[in-house]
Amino acid sequence: MIRIDDPDDPRIAAYRAVRERDVVGRGERFVAEGEVVLRLLLGDSSRHQAESVLIAESRVAGLEPLLGAAGHVPIYVASPAVMDAIVGFHIHRGVLAIGRRAPAEDAAALLARLPPRALVVALVGVSNHDNVGGVFRNAAAFGADAVLLDGASCDPLYRKAIRVSVGASLVTPFARGGSGWELLDALADAGFTTFALSPSGELTLEEARPAARTCVMLGAEGPGLPHALMARATTVRIPMAHGFDSLNVATTSGIALYRLARGA
Amino acid sequence: MIRIDDPDDPRIAAYRAVRERDVVGRGERFVAEGEVVLRLLLGDSSRHQAESVLIAESRVAGLEPLLGAAGHVPIYVASPAVMDAIVGFHIHRGVLAIGRRAPAEDAAALLARLPPRALVVALVGVSNHDNVGGVFRNAAAFGADAVLLDGASCDPLYRKAIRVSVGASLVTPFARGGSGWELLDALADAGFTTFALSPSGELTLEEARPAARTCVMLGAEGPGLPHALMARATTVRIPMAHGFDSLNVATTSGIALYRLARGA
The missing domain is CATH 3.40.1280.10 (SPOUT methyltransferase, trefoil knot domain)
Structure with missing residues (x-):
């Protein structure tokens, strides 16, 4: 787990301005939120890859078993205030992830x-x-x-x-x-x-x-x-x-x- | 139809701060929005009474037949800016009404x-x-x-x-x-x-x-x-x-x- 204290940390750039990027699109990446969704993204049935996870420090203990199964995926941890500053609005559930799409097929x-x-x-x-x-x-x-x-x-x-x-x-x-x-x-x-x-x-x-x-x-x-x-x-x-x-x-x-x- | 130019006009007091009133409740009254809902509120199958209607001036022509059937219900008309000022946020569809509940039954x-x-x-x-x-x-x-x-x-x-x-x-x-x-x-x-x-x-x-x-x-x-x-x-x-x-x-x-x- 990697502690993030600076909202401008380049390692969490993919999480910045989530809402604006929703509108303009983000190419091969997507944003997943919430524990249930994260569990599916990290699970065997997901068709897509998790690239990183960003969670509020208050959620770390409760998510320990799930995060332990995340393998080499970087887990960033931030205070709620830093997390909100990164994302640009309040993330109620304190759980976000960046995914990378499976190759498109027709x-x-x-x-x-x-x-x-x-x-x-x-x-x-x-x-x-x-x-x-x-x-x-x-x-x-x-x-x-x-x-x-x-x-x-x-x-x-x-x-x-x-x-x-x-x-x-x-x-x-x-x-x-x-x-x-x-x-x-x-x-x-x-x-x-x-x-x-x-x-x-x-x-x-x-x-x-x-x-x-x-x-x-x-x-x-x-x-x-x-x-x-x-x-x-x-x-x-x-x-x-x-x-x-x-x-x-x-x-x-x-x-x-x-x-x-x-x-x- | 009654033209409203002042957001503080007492005749449209029921429309003020719609969002806050949603939270605290409004007793016997409720707020209906959009043309389809207004049509049902004014129609024979509604169980509740329309008390008044507030519409953006741009919608008047298109809603003429419906409003003609509103009987004695007051129809207030305002510019979009005045309407937004009354309500406290932007009403995309430009159609609002205040209804009065039918008596509750158990x-x-x-x-x-x-x-x-x-x-x-x-x-x-x-x-x-x-x-x-x-x-x-x-x-x-x-x-x-x-x-x-x-x-x-x-x-x-x-x-x-x-x-x-x-x-x-x-x-x-x-x-x-x-x-x-x-x-x-x-x-x-x-x-x-x-x-x-x-x-x-x-x-x-x-x-x-x-x-x-x-x-x-x-x-x-x-x-x-x-x-x-x-x-x-x-x-x-x-x-x-x-x-x-x-x-x-x-x-x-x-x-x-x-x-x-x-x-x-």
Whole structure:
């Protein structure tokens, strides 16, 4: 463990101005926060590498066993005041880490290495960090094999998305980029049946018969999936009460995965 | 419509320091924000009364039909700068309203007036505003008849809870107060079968057979429902992947309501 007393110490430069960097991006690195997320980042199921950890001195004793398993990853320890000065705002939980992304792969490469029976989620235009995080949490809870995101959907390794996912976006494989059309092509090429969720879907979720390889595709709340995209998939609706047919997109993913993981 | 140019105008006193009042409470009044929520507040399905509306001048033209239906409710119009000065922070959507609560009723009184076939949600210790709002949104989407909340759960008419519910907490009847025990007693007295959701539940959600009057009971994320409370109900689990058995409480409500509304 390395004691940090100077907020300008060059060793912890990656932690400076976390919030601003969230907006402009930070290339190959990402920021993880909180004990539960750190445990996943340091664990065997993480697809990404921990580069360093920064914790408040008050958390050291409680995190001892976890930090002992961190191997050669540098652990920086600071007072809460120094930590806040480094980061630029108050870190309630006193636990931060910098991760380094696994090499990116495209949707086709990711789908090619999935098992013959597979369940994946595809997001088109879902730019809200809470929703993307919530979808990953549900994907992990129901054992989905991967998440595909078009280029307009937000980065699952954005700090808030990781936090809302409770770390699931560190463990569930994902590919991000391209258009919804390209995702649909890659899914078809890999033998997936894609169910496009929409309040106007032709089948109810109960009627949808999952295939060996099944994808649940979701659009952003409000606009939903583009009509031209839905015309190329099997559209599926979740029956709702008249006059209030509105579900959050993460909740929708949870209901669809519950049904399709059970039915597969 | 009444033009407001002075942030200290006594007519709009109810809008001052919205954020601080959120914390200390505002008695019989609540704050609603955004066009979708305002539409529900002014609509026939709202259980509560609109007392006044405050909108940015830029929104007047677009909201004309809605505001025309507001009847005798005063509509205050201000510049964005005056509106921000009144409220104390920036209101992105430029639409606020003050509502007056319907008279409170207790769980027993609410349950007594529900139909013979009814589906309700009960929350115990769910103090997170996003989660309570999300539960109400799902309750409305699946046509649940009411939501019961113990006294430790947060007020569904807190501004953020209303917003996250997309206004559902204005239309779905609820009762709040007392302990989880008292809710369970009131449910039993009214002939409800209560399913207590827990990762360690004895039945899977598929196995749970809804009764004519069914209640889904949920605890806070983390602690969950008290064990002694679960001992008095039928406990139900949503099967999840090994190693990541964690769902958000609002998502859990959505999955349970999807299953039980369909199965009832």
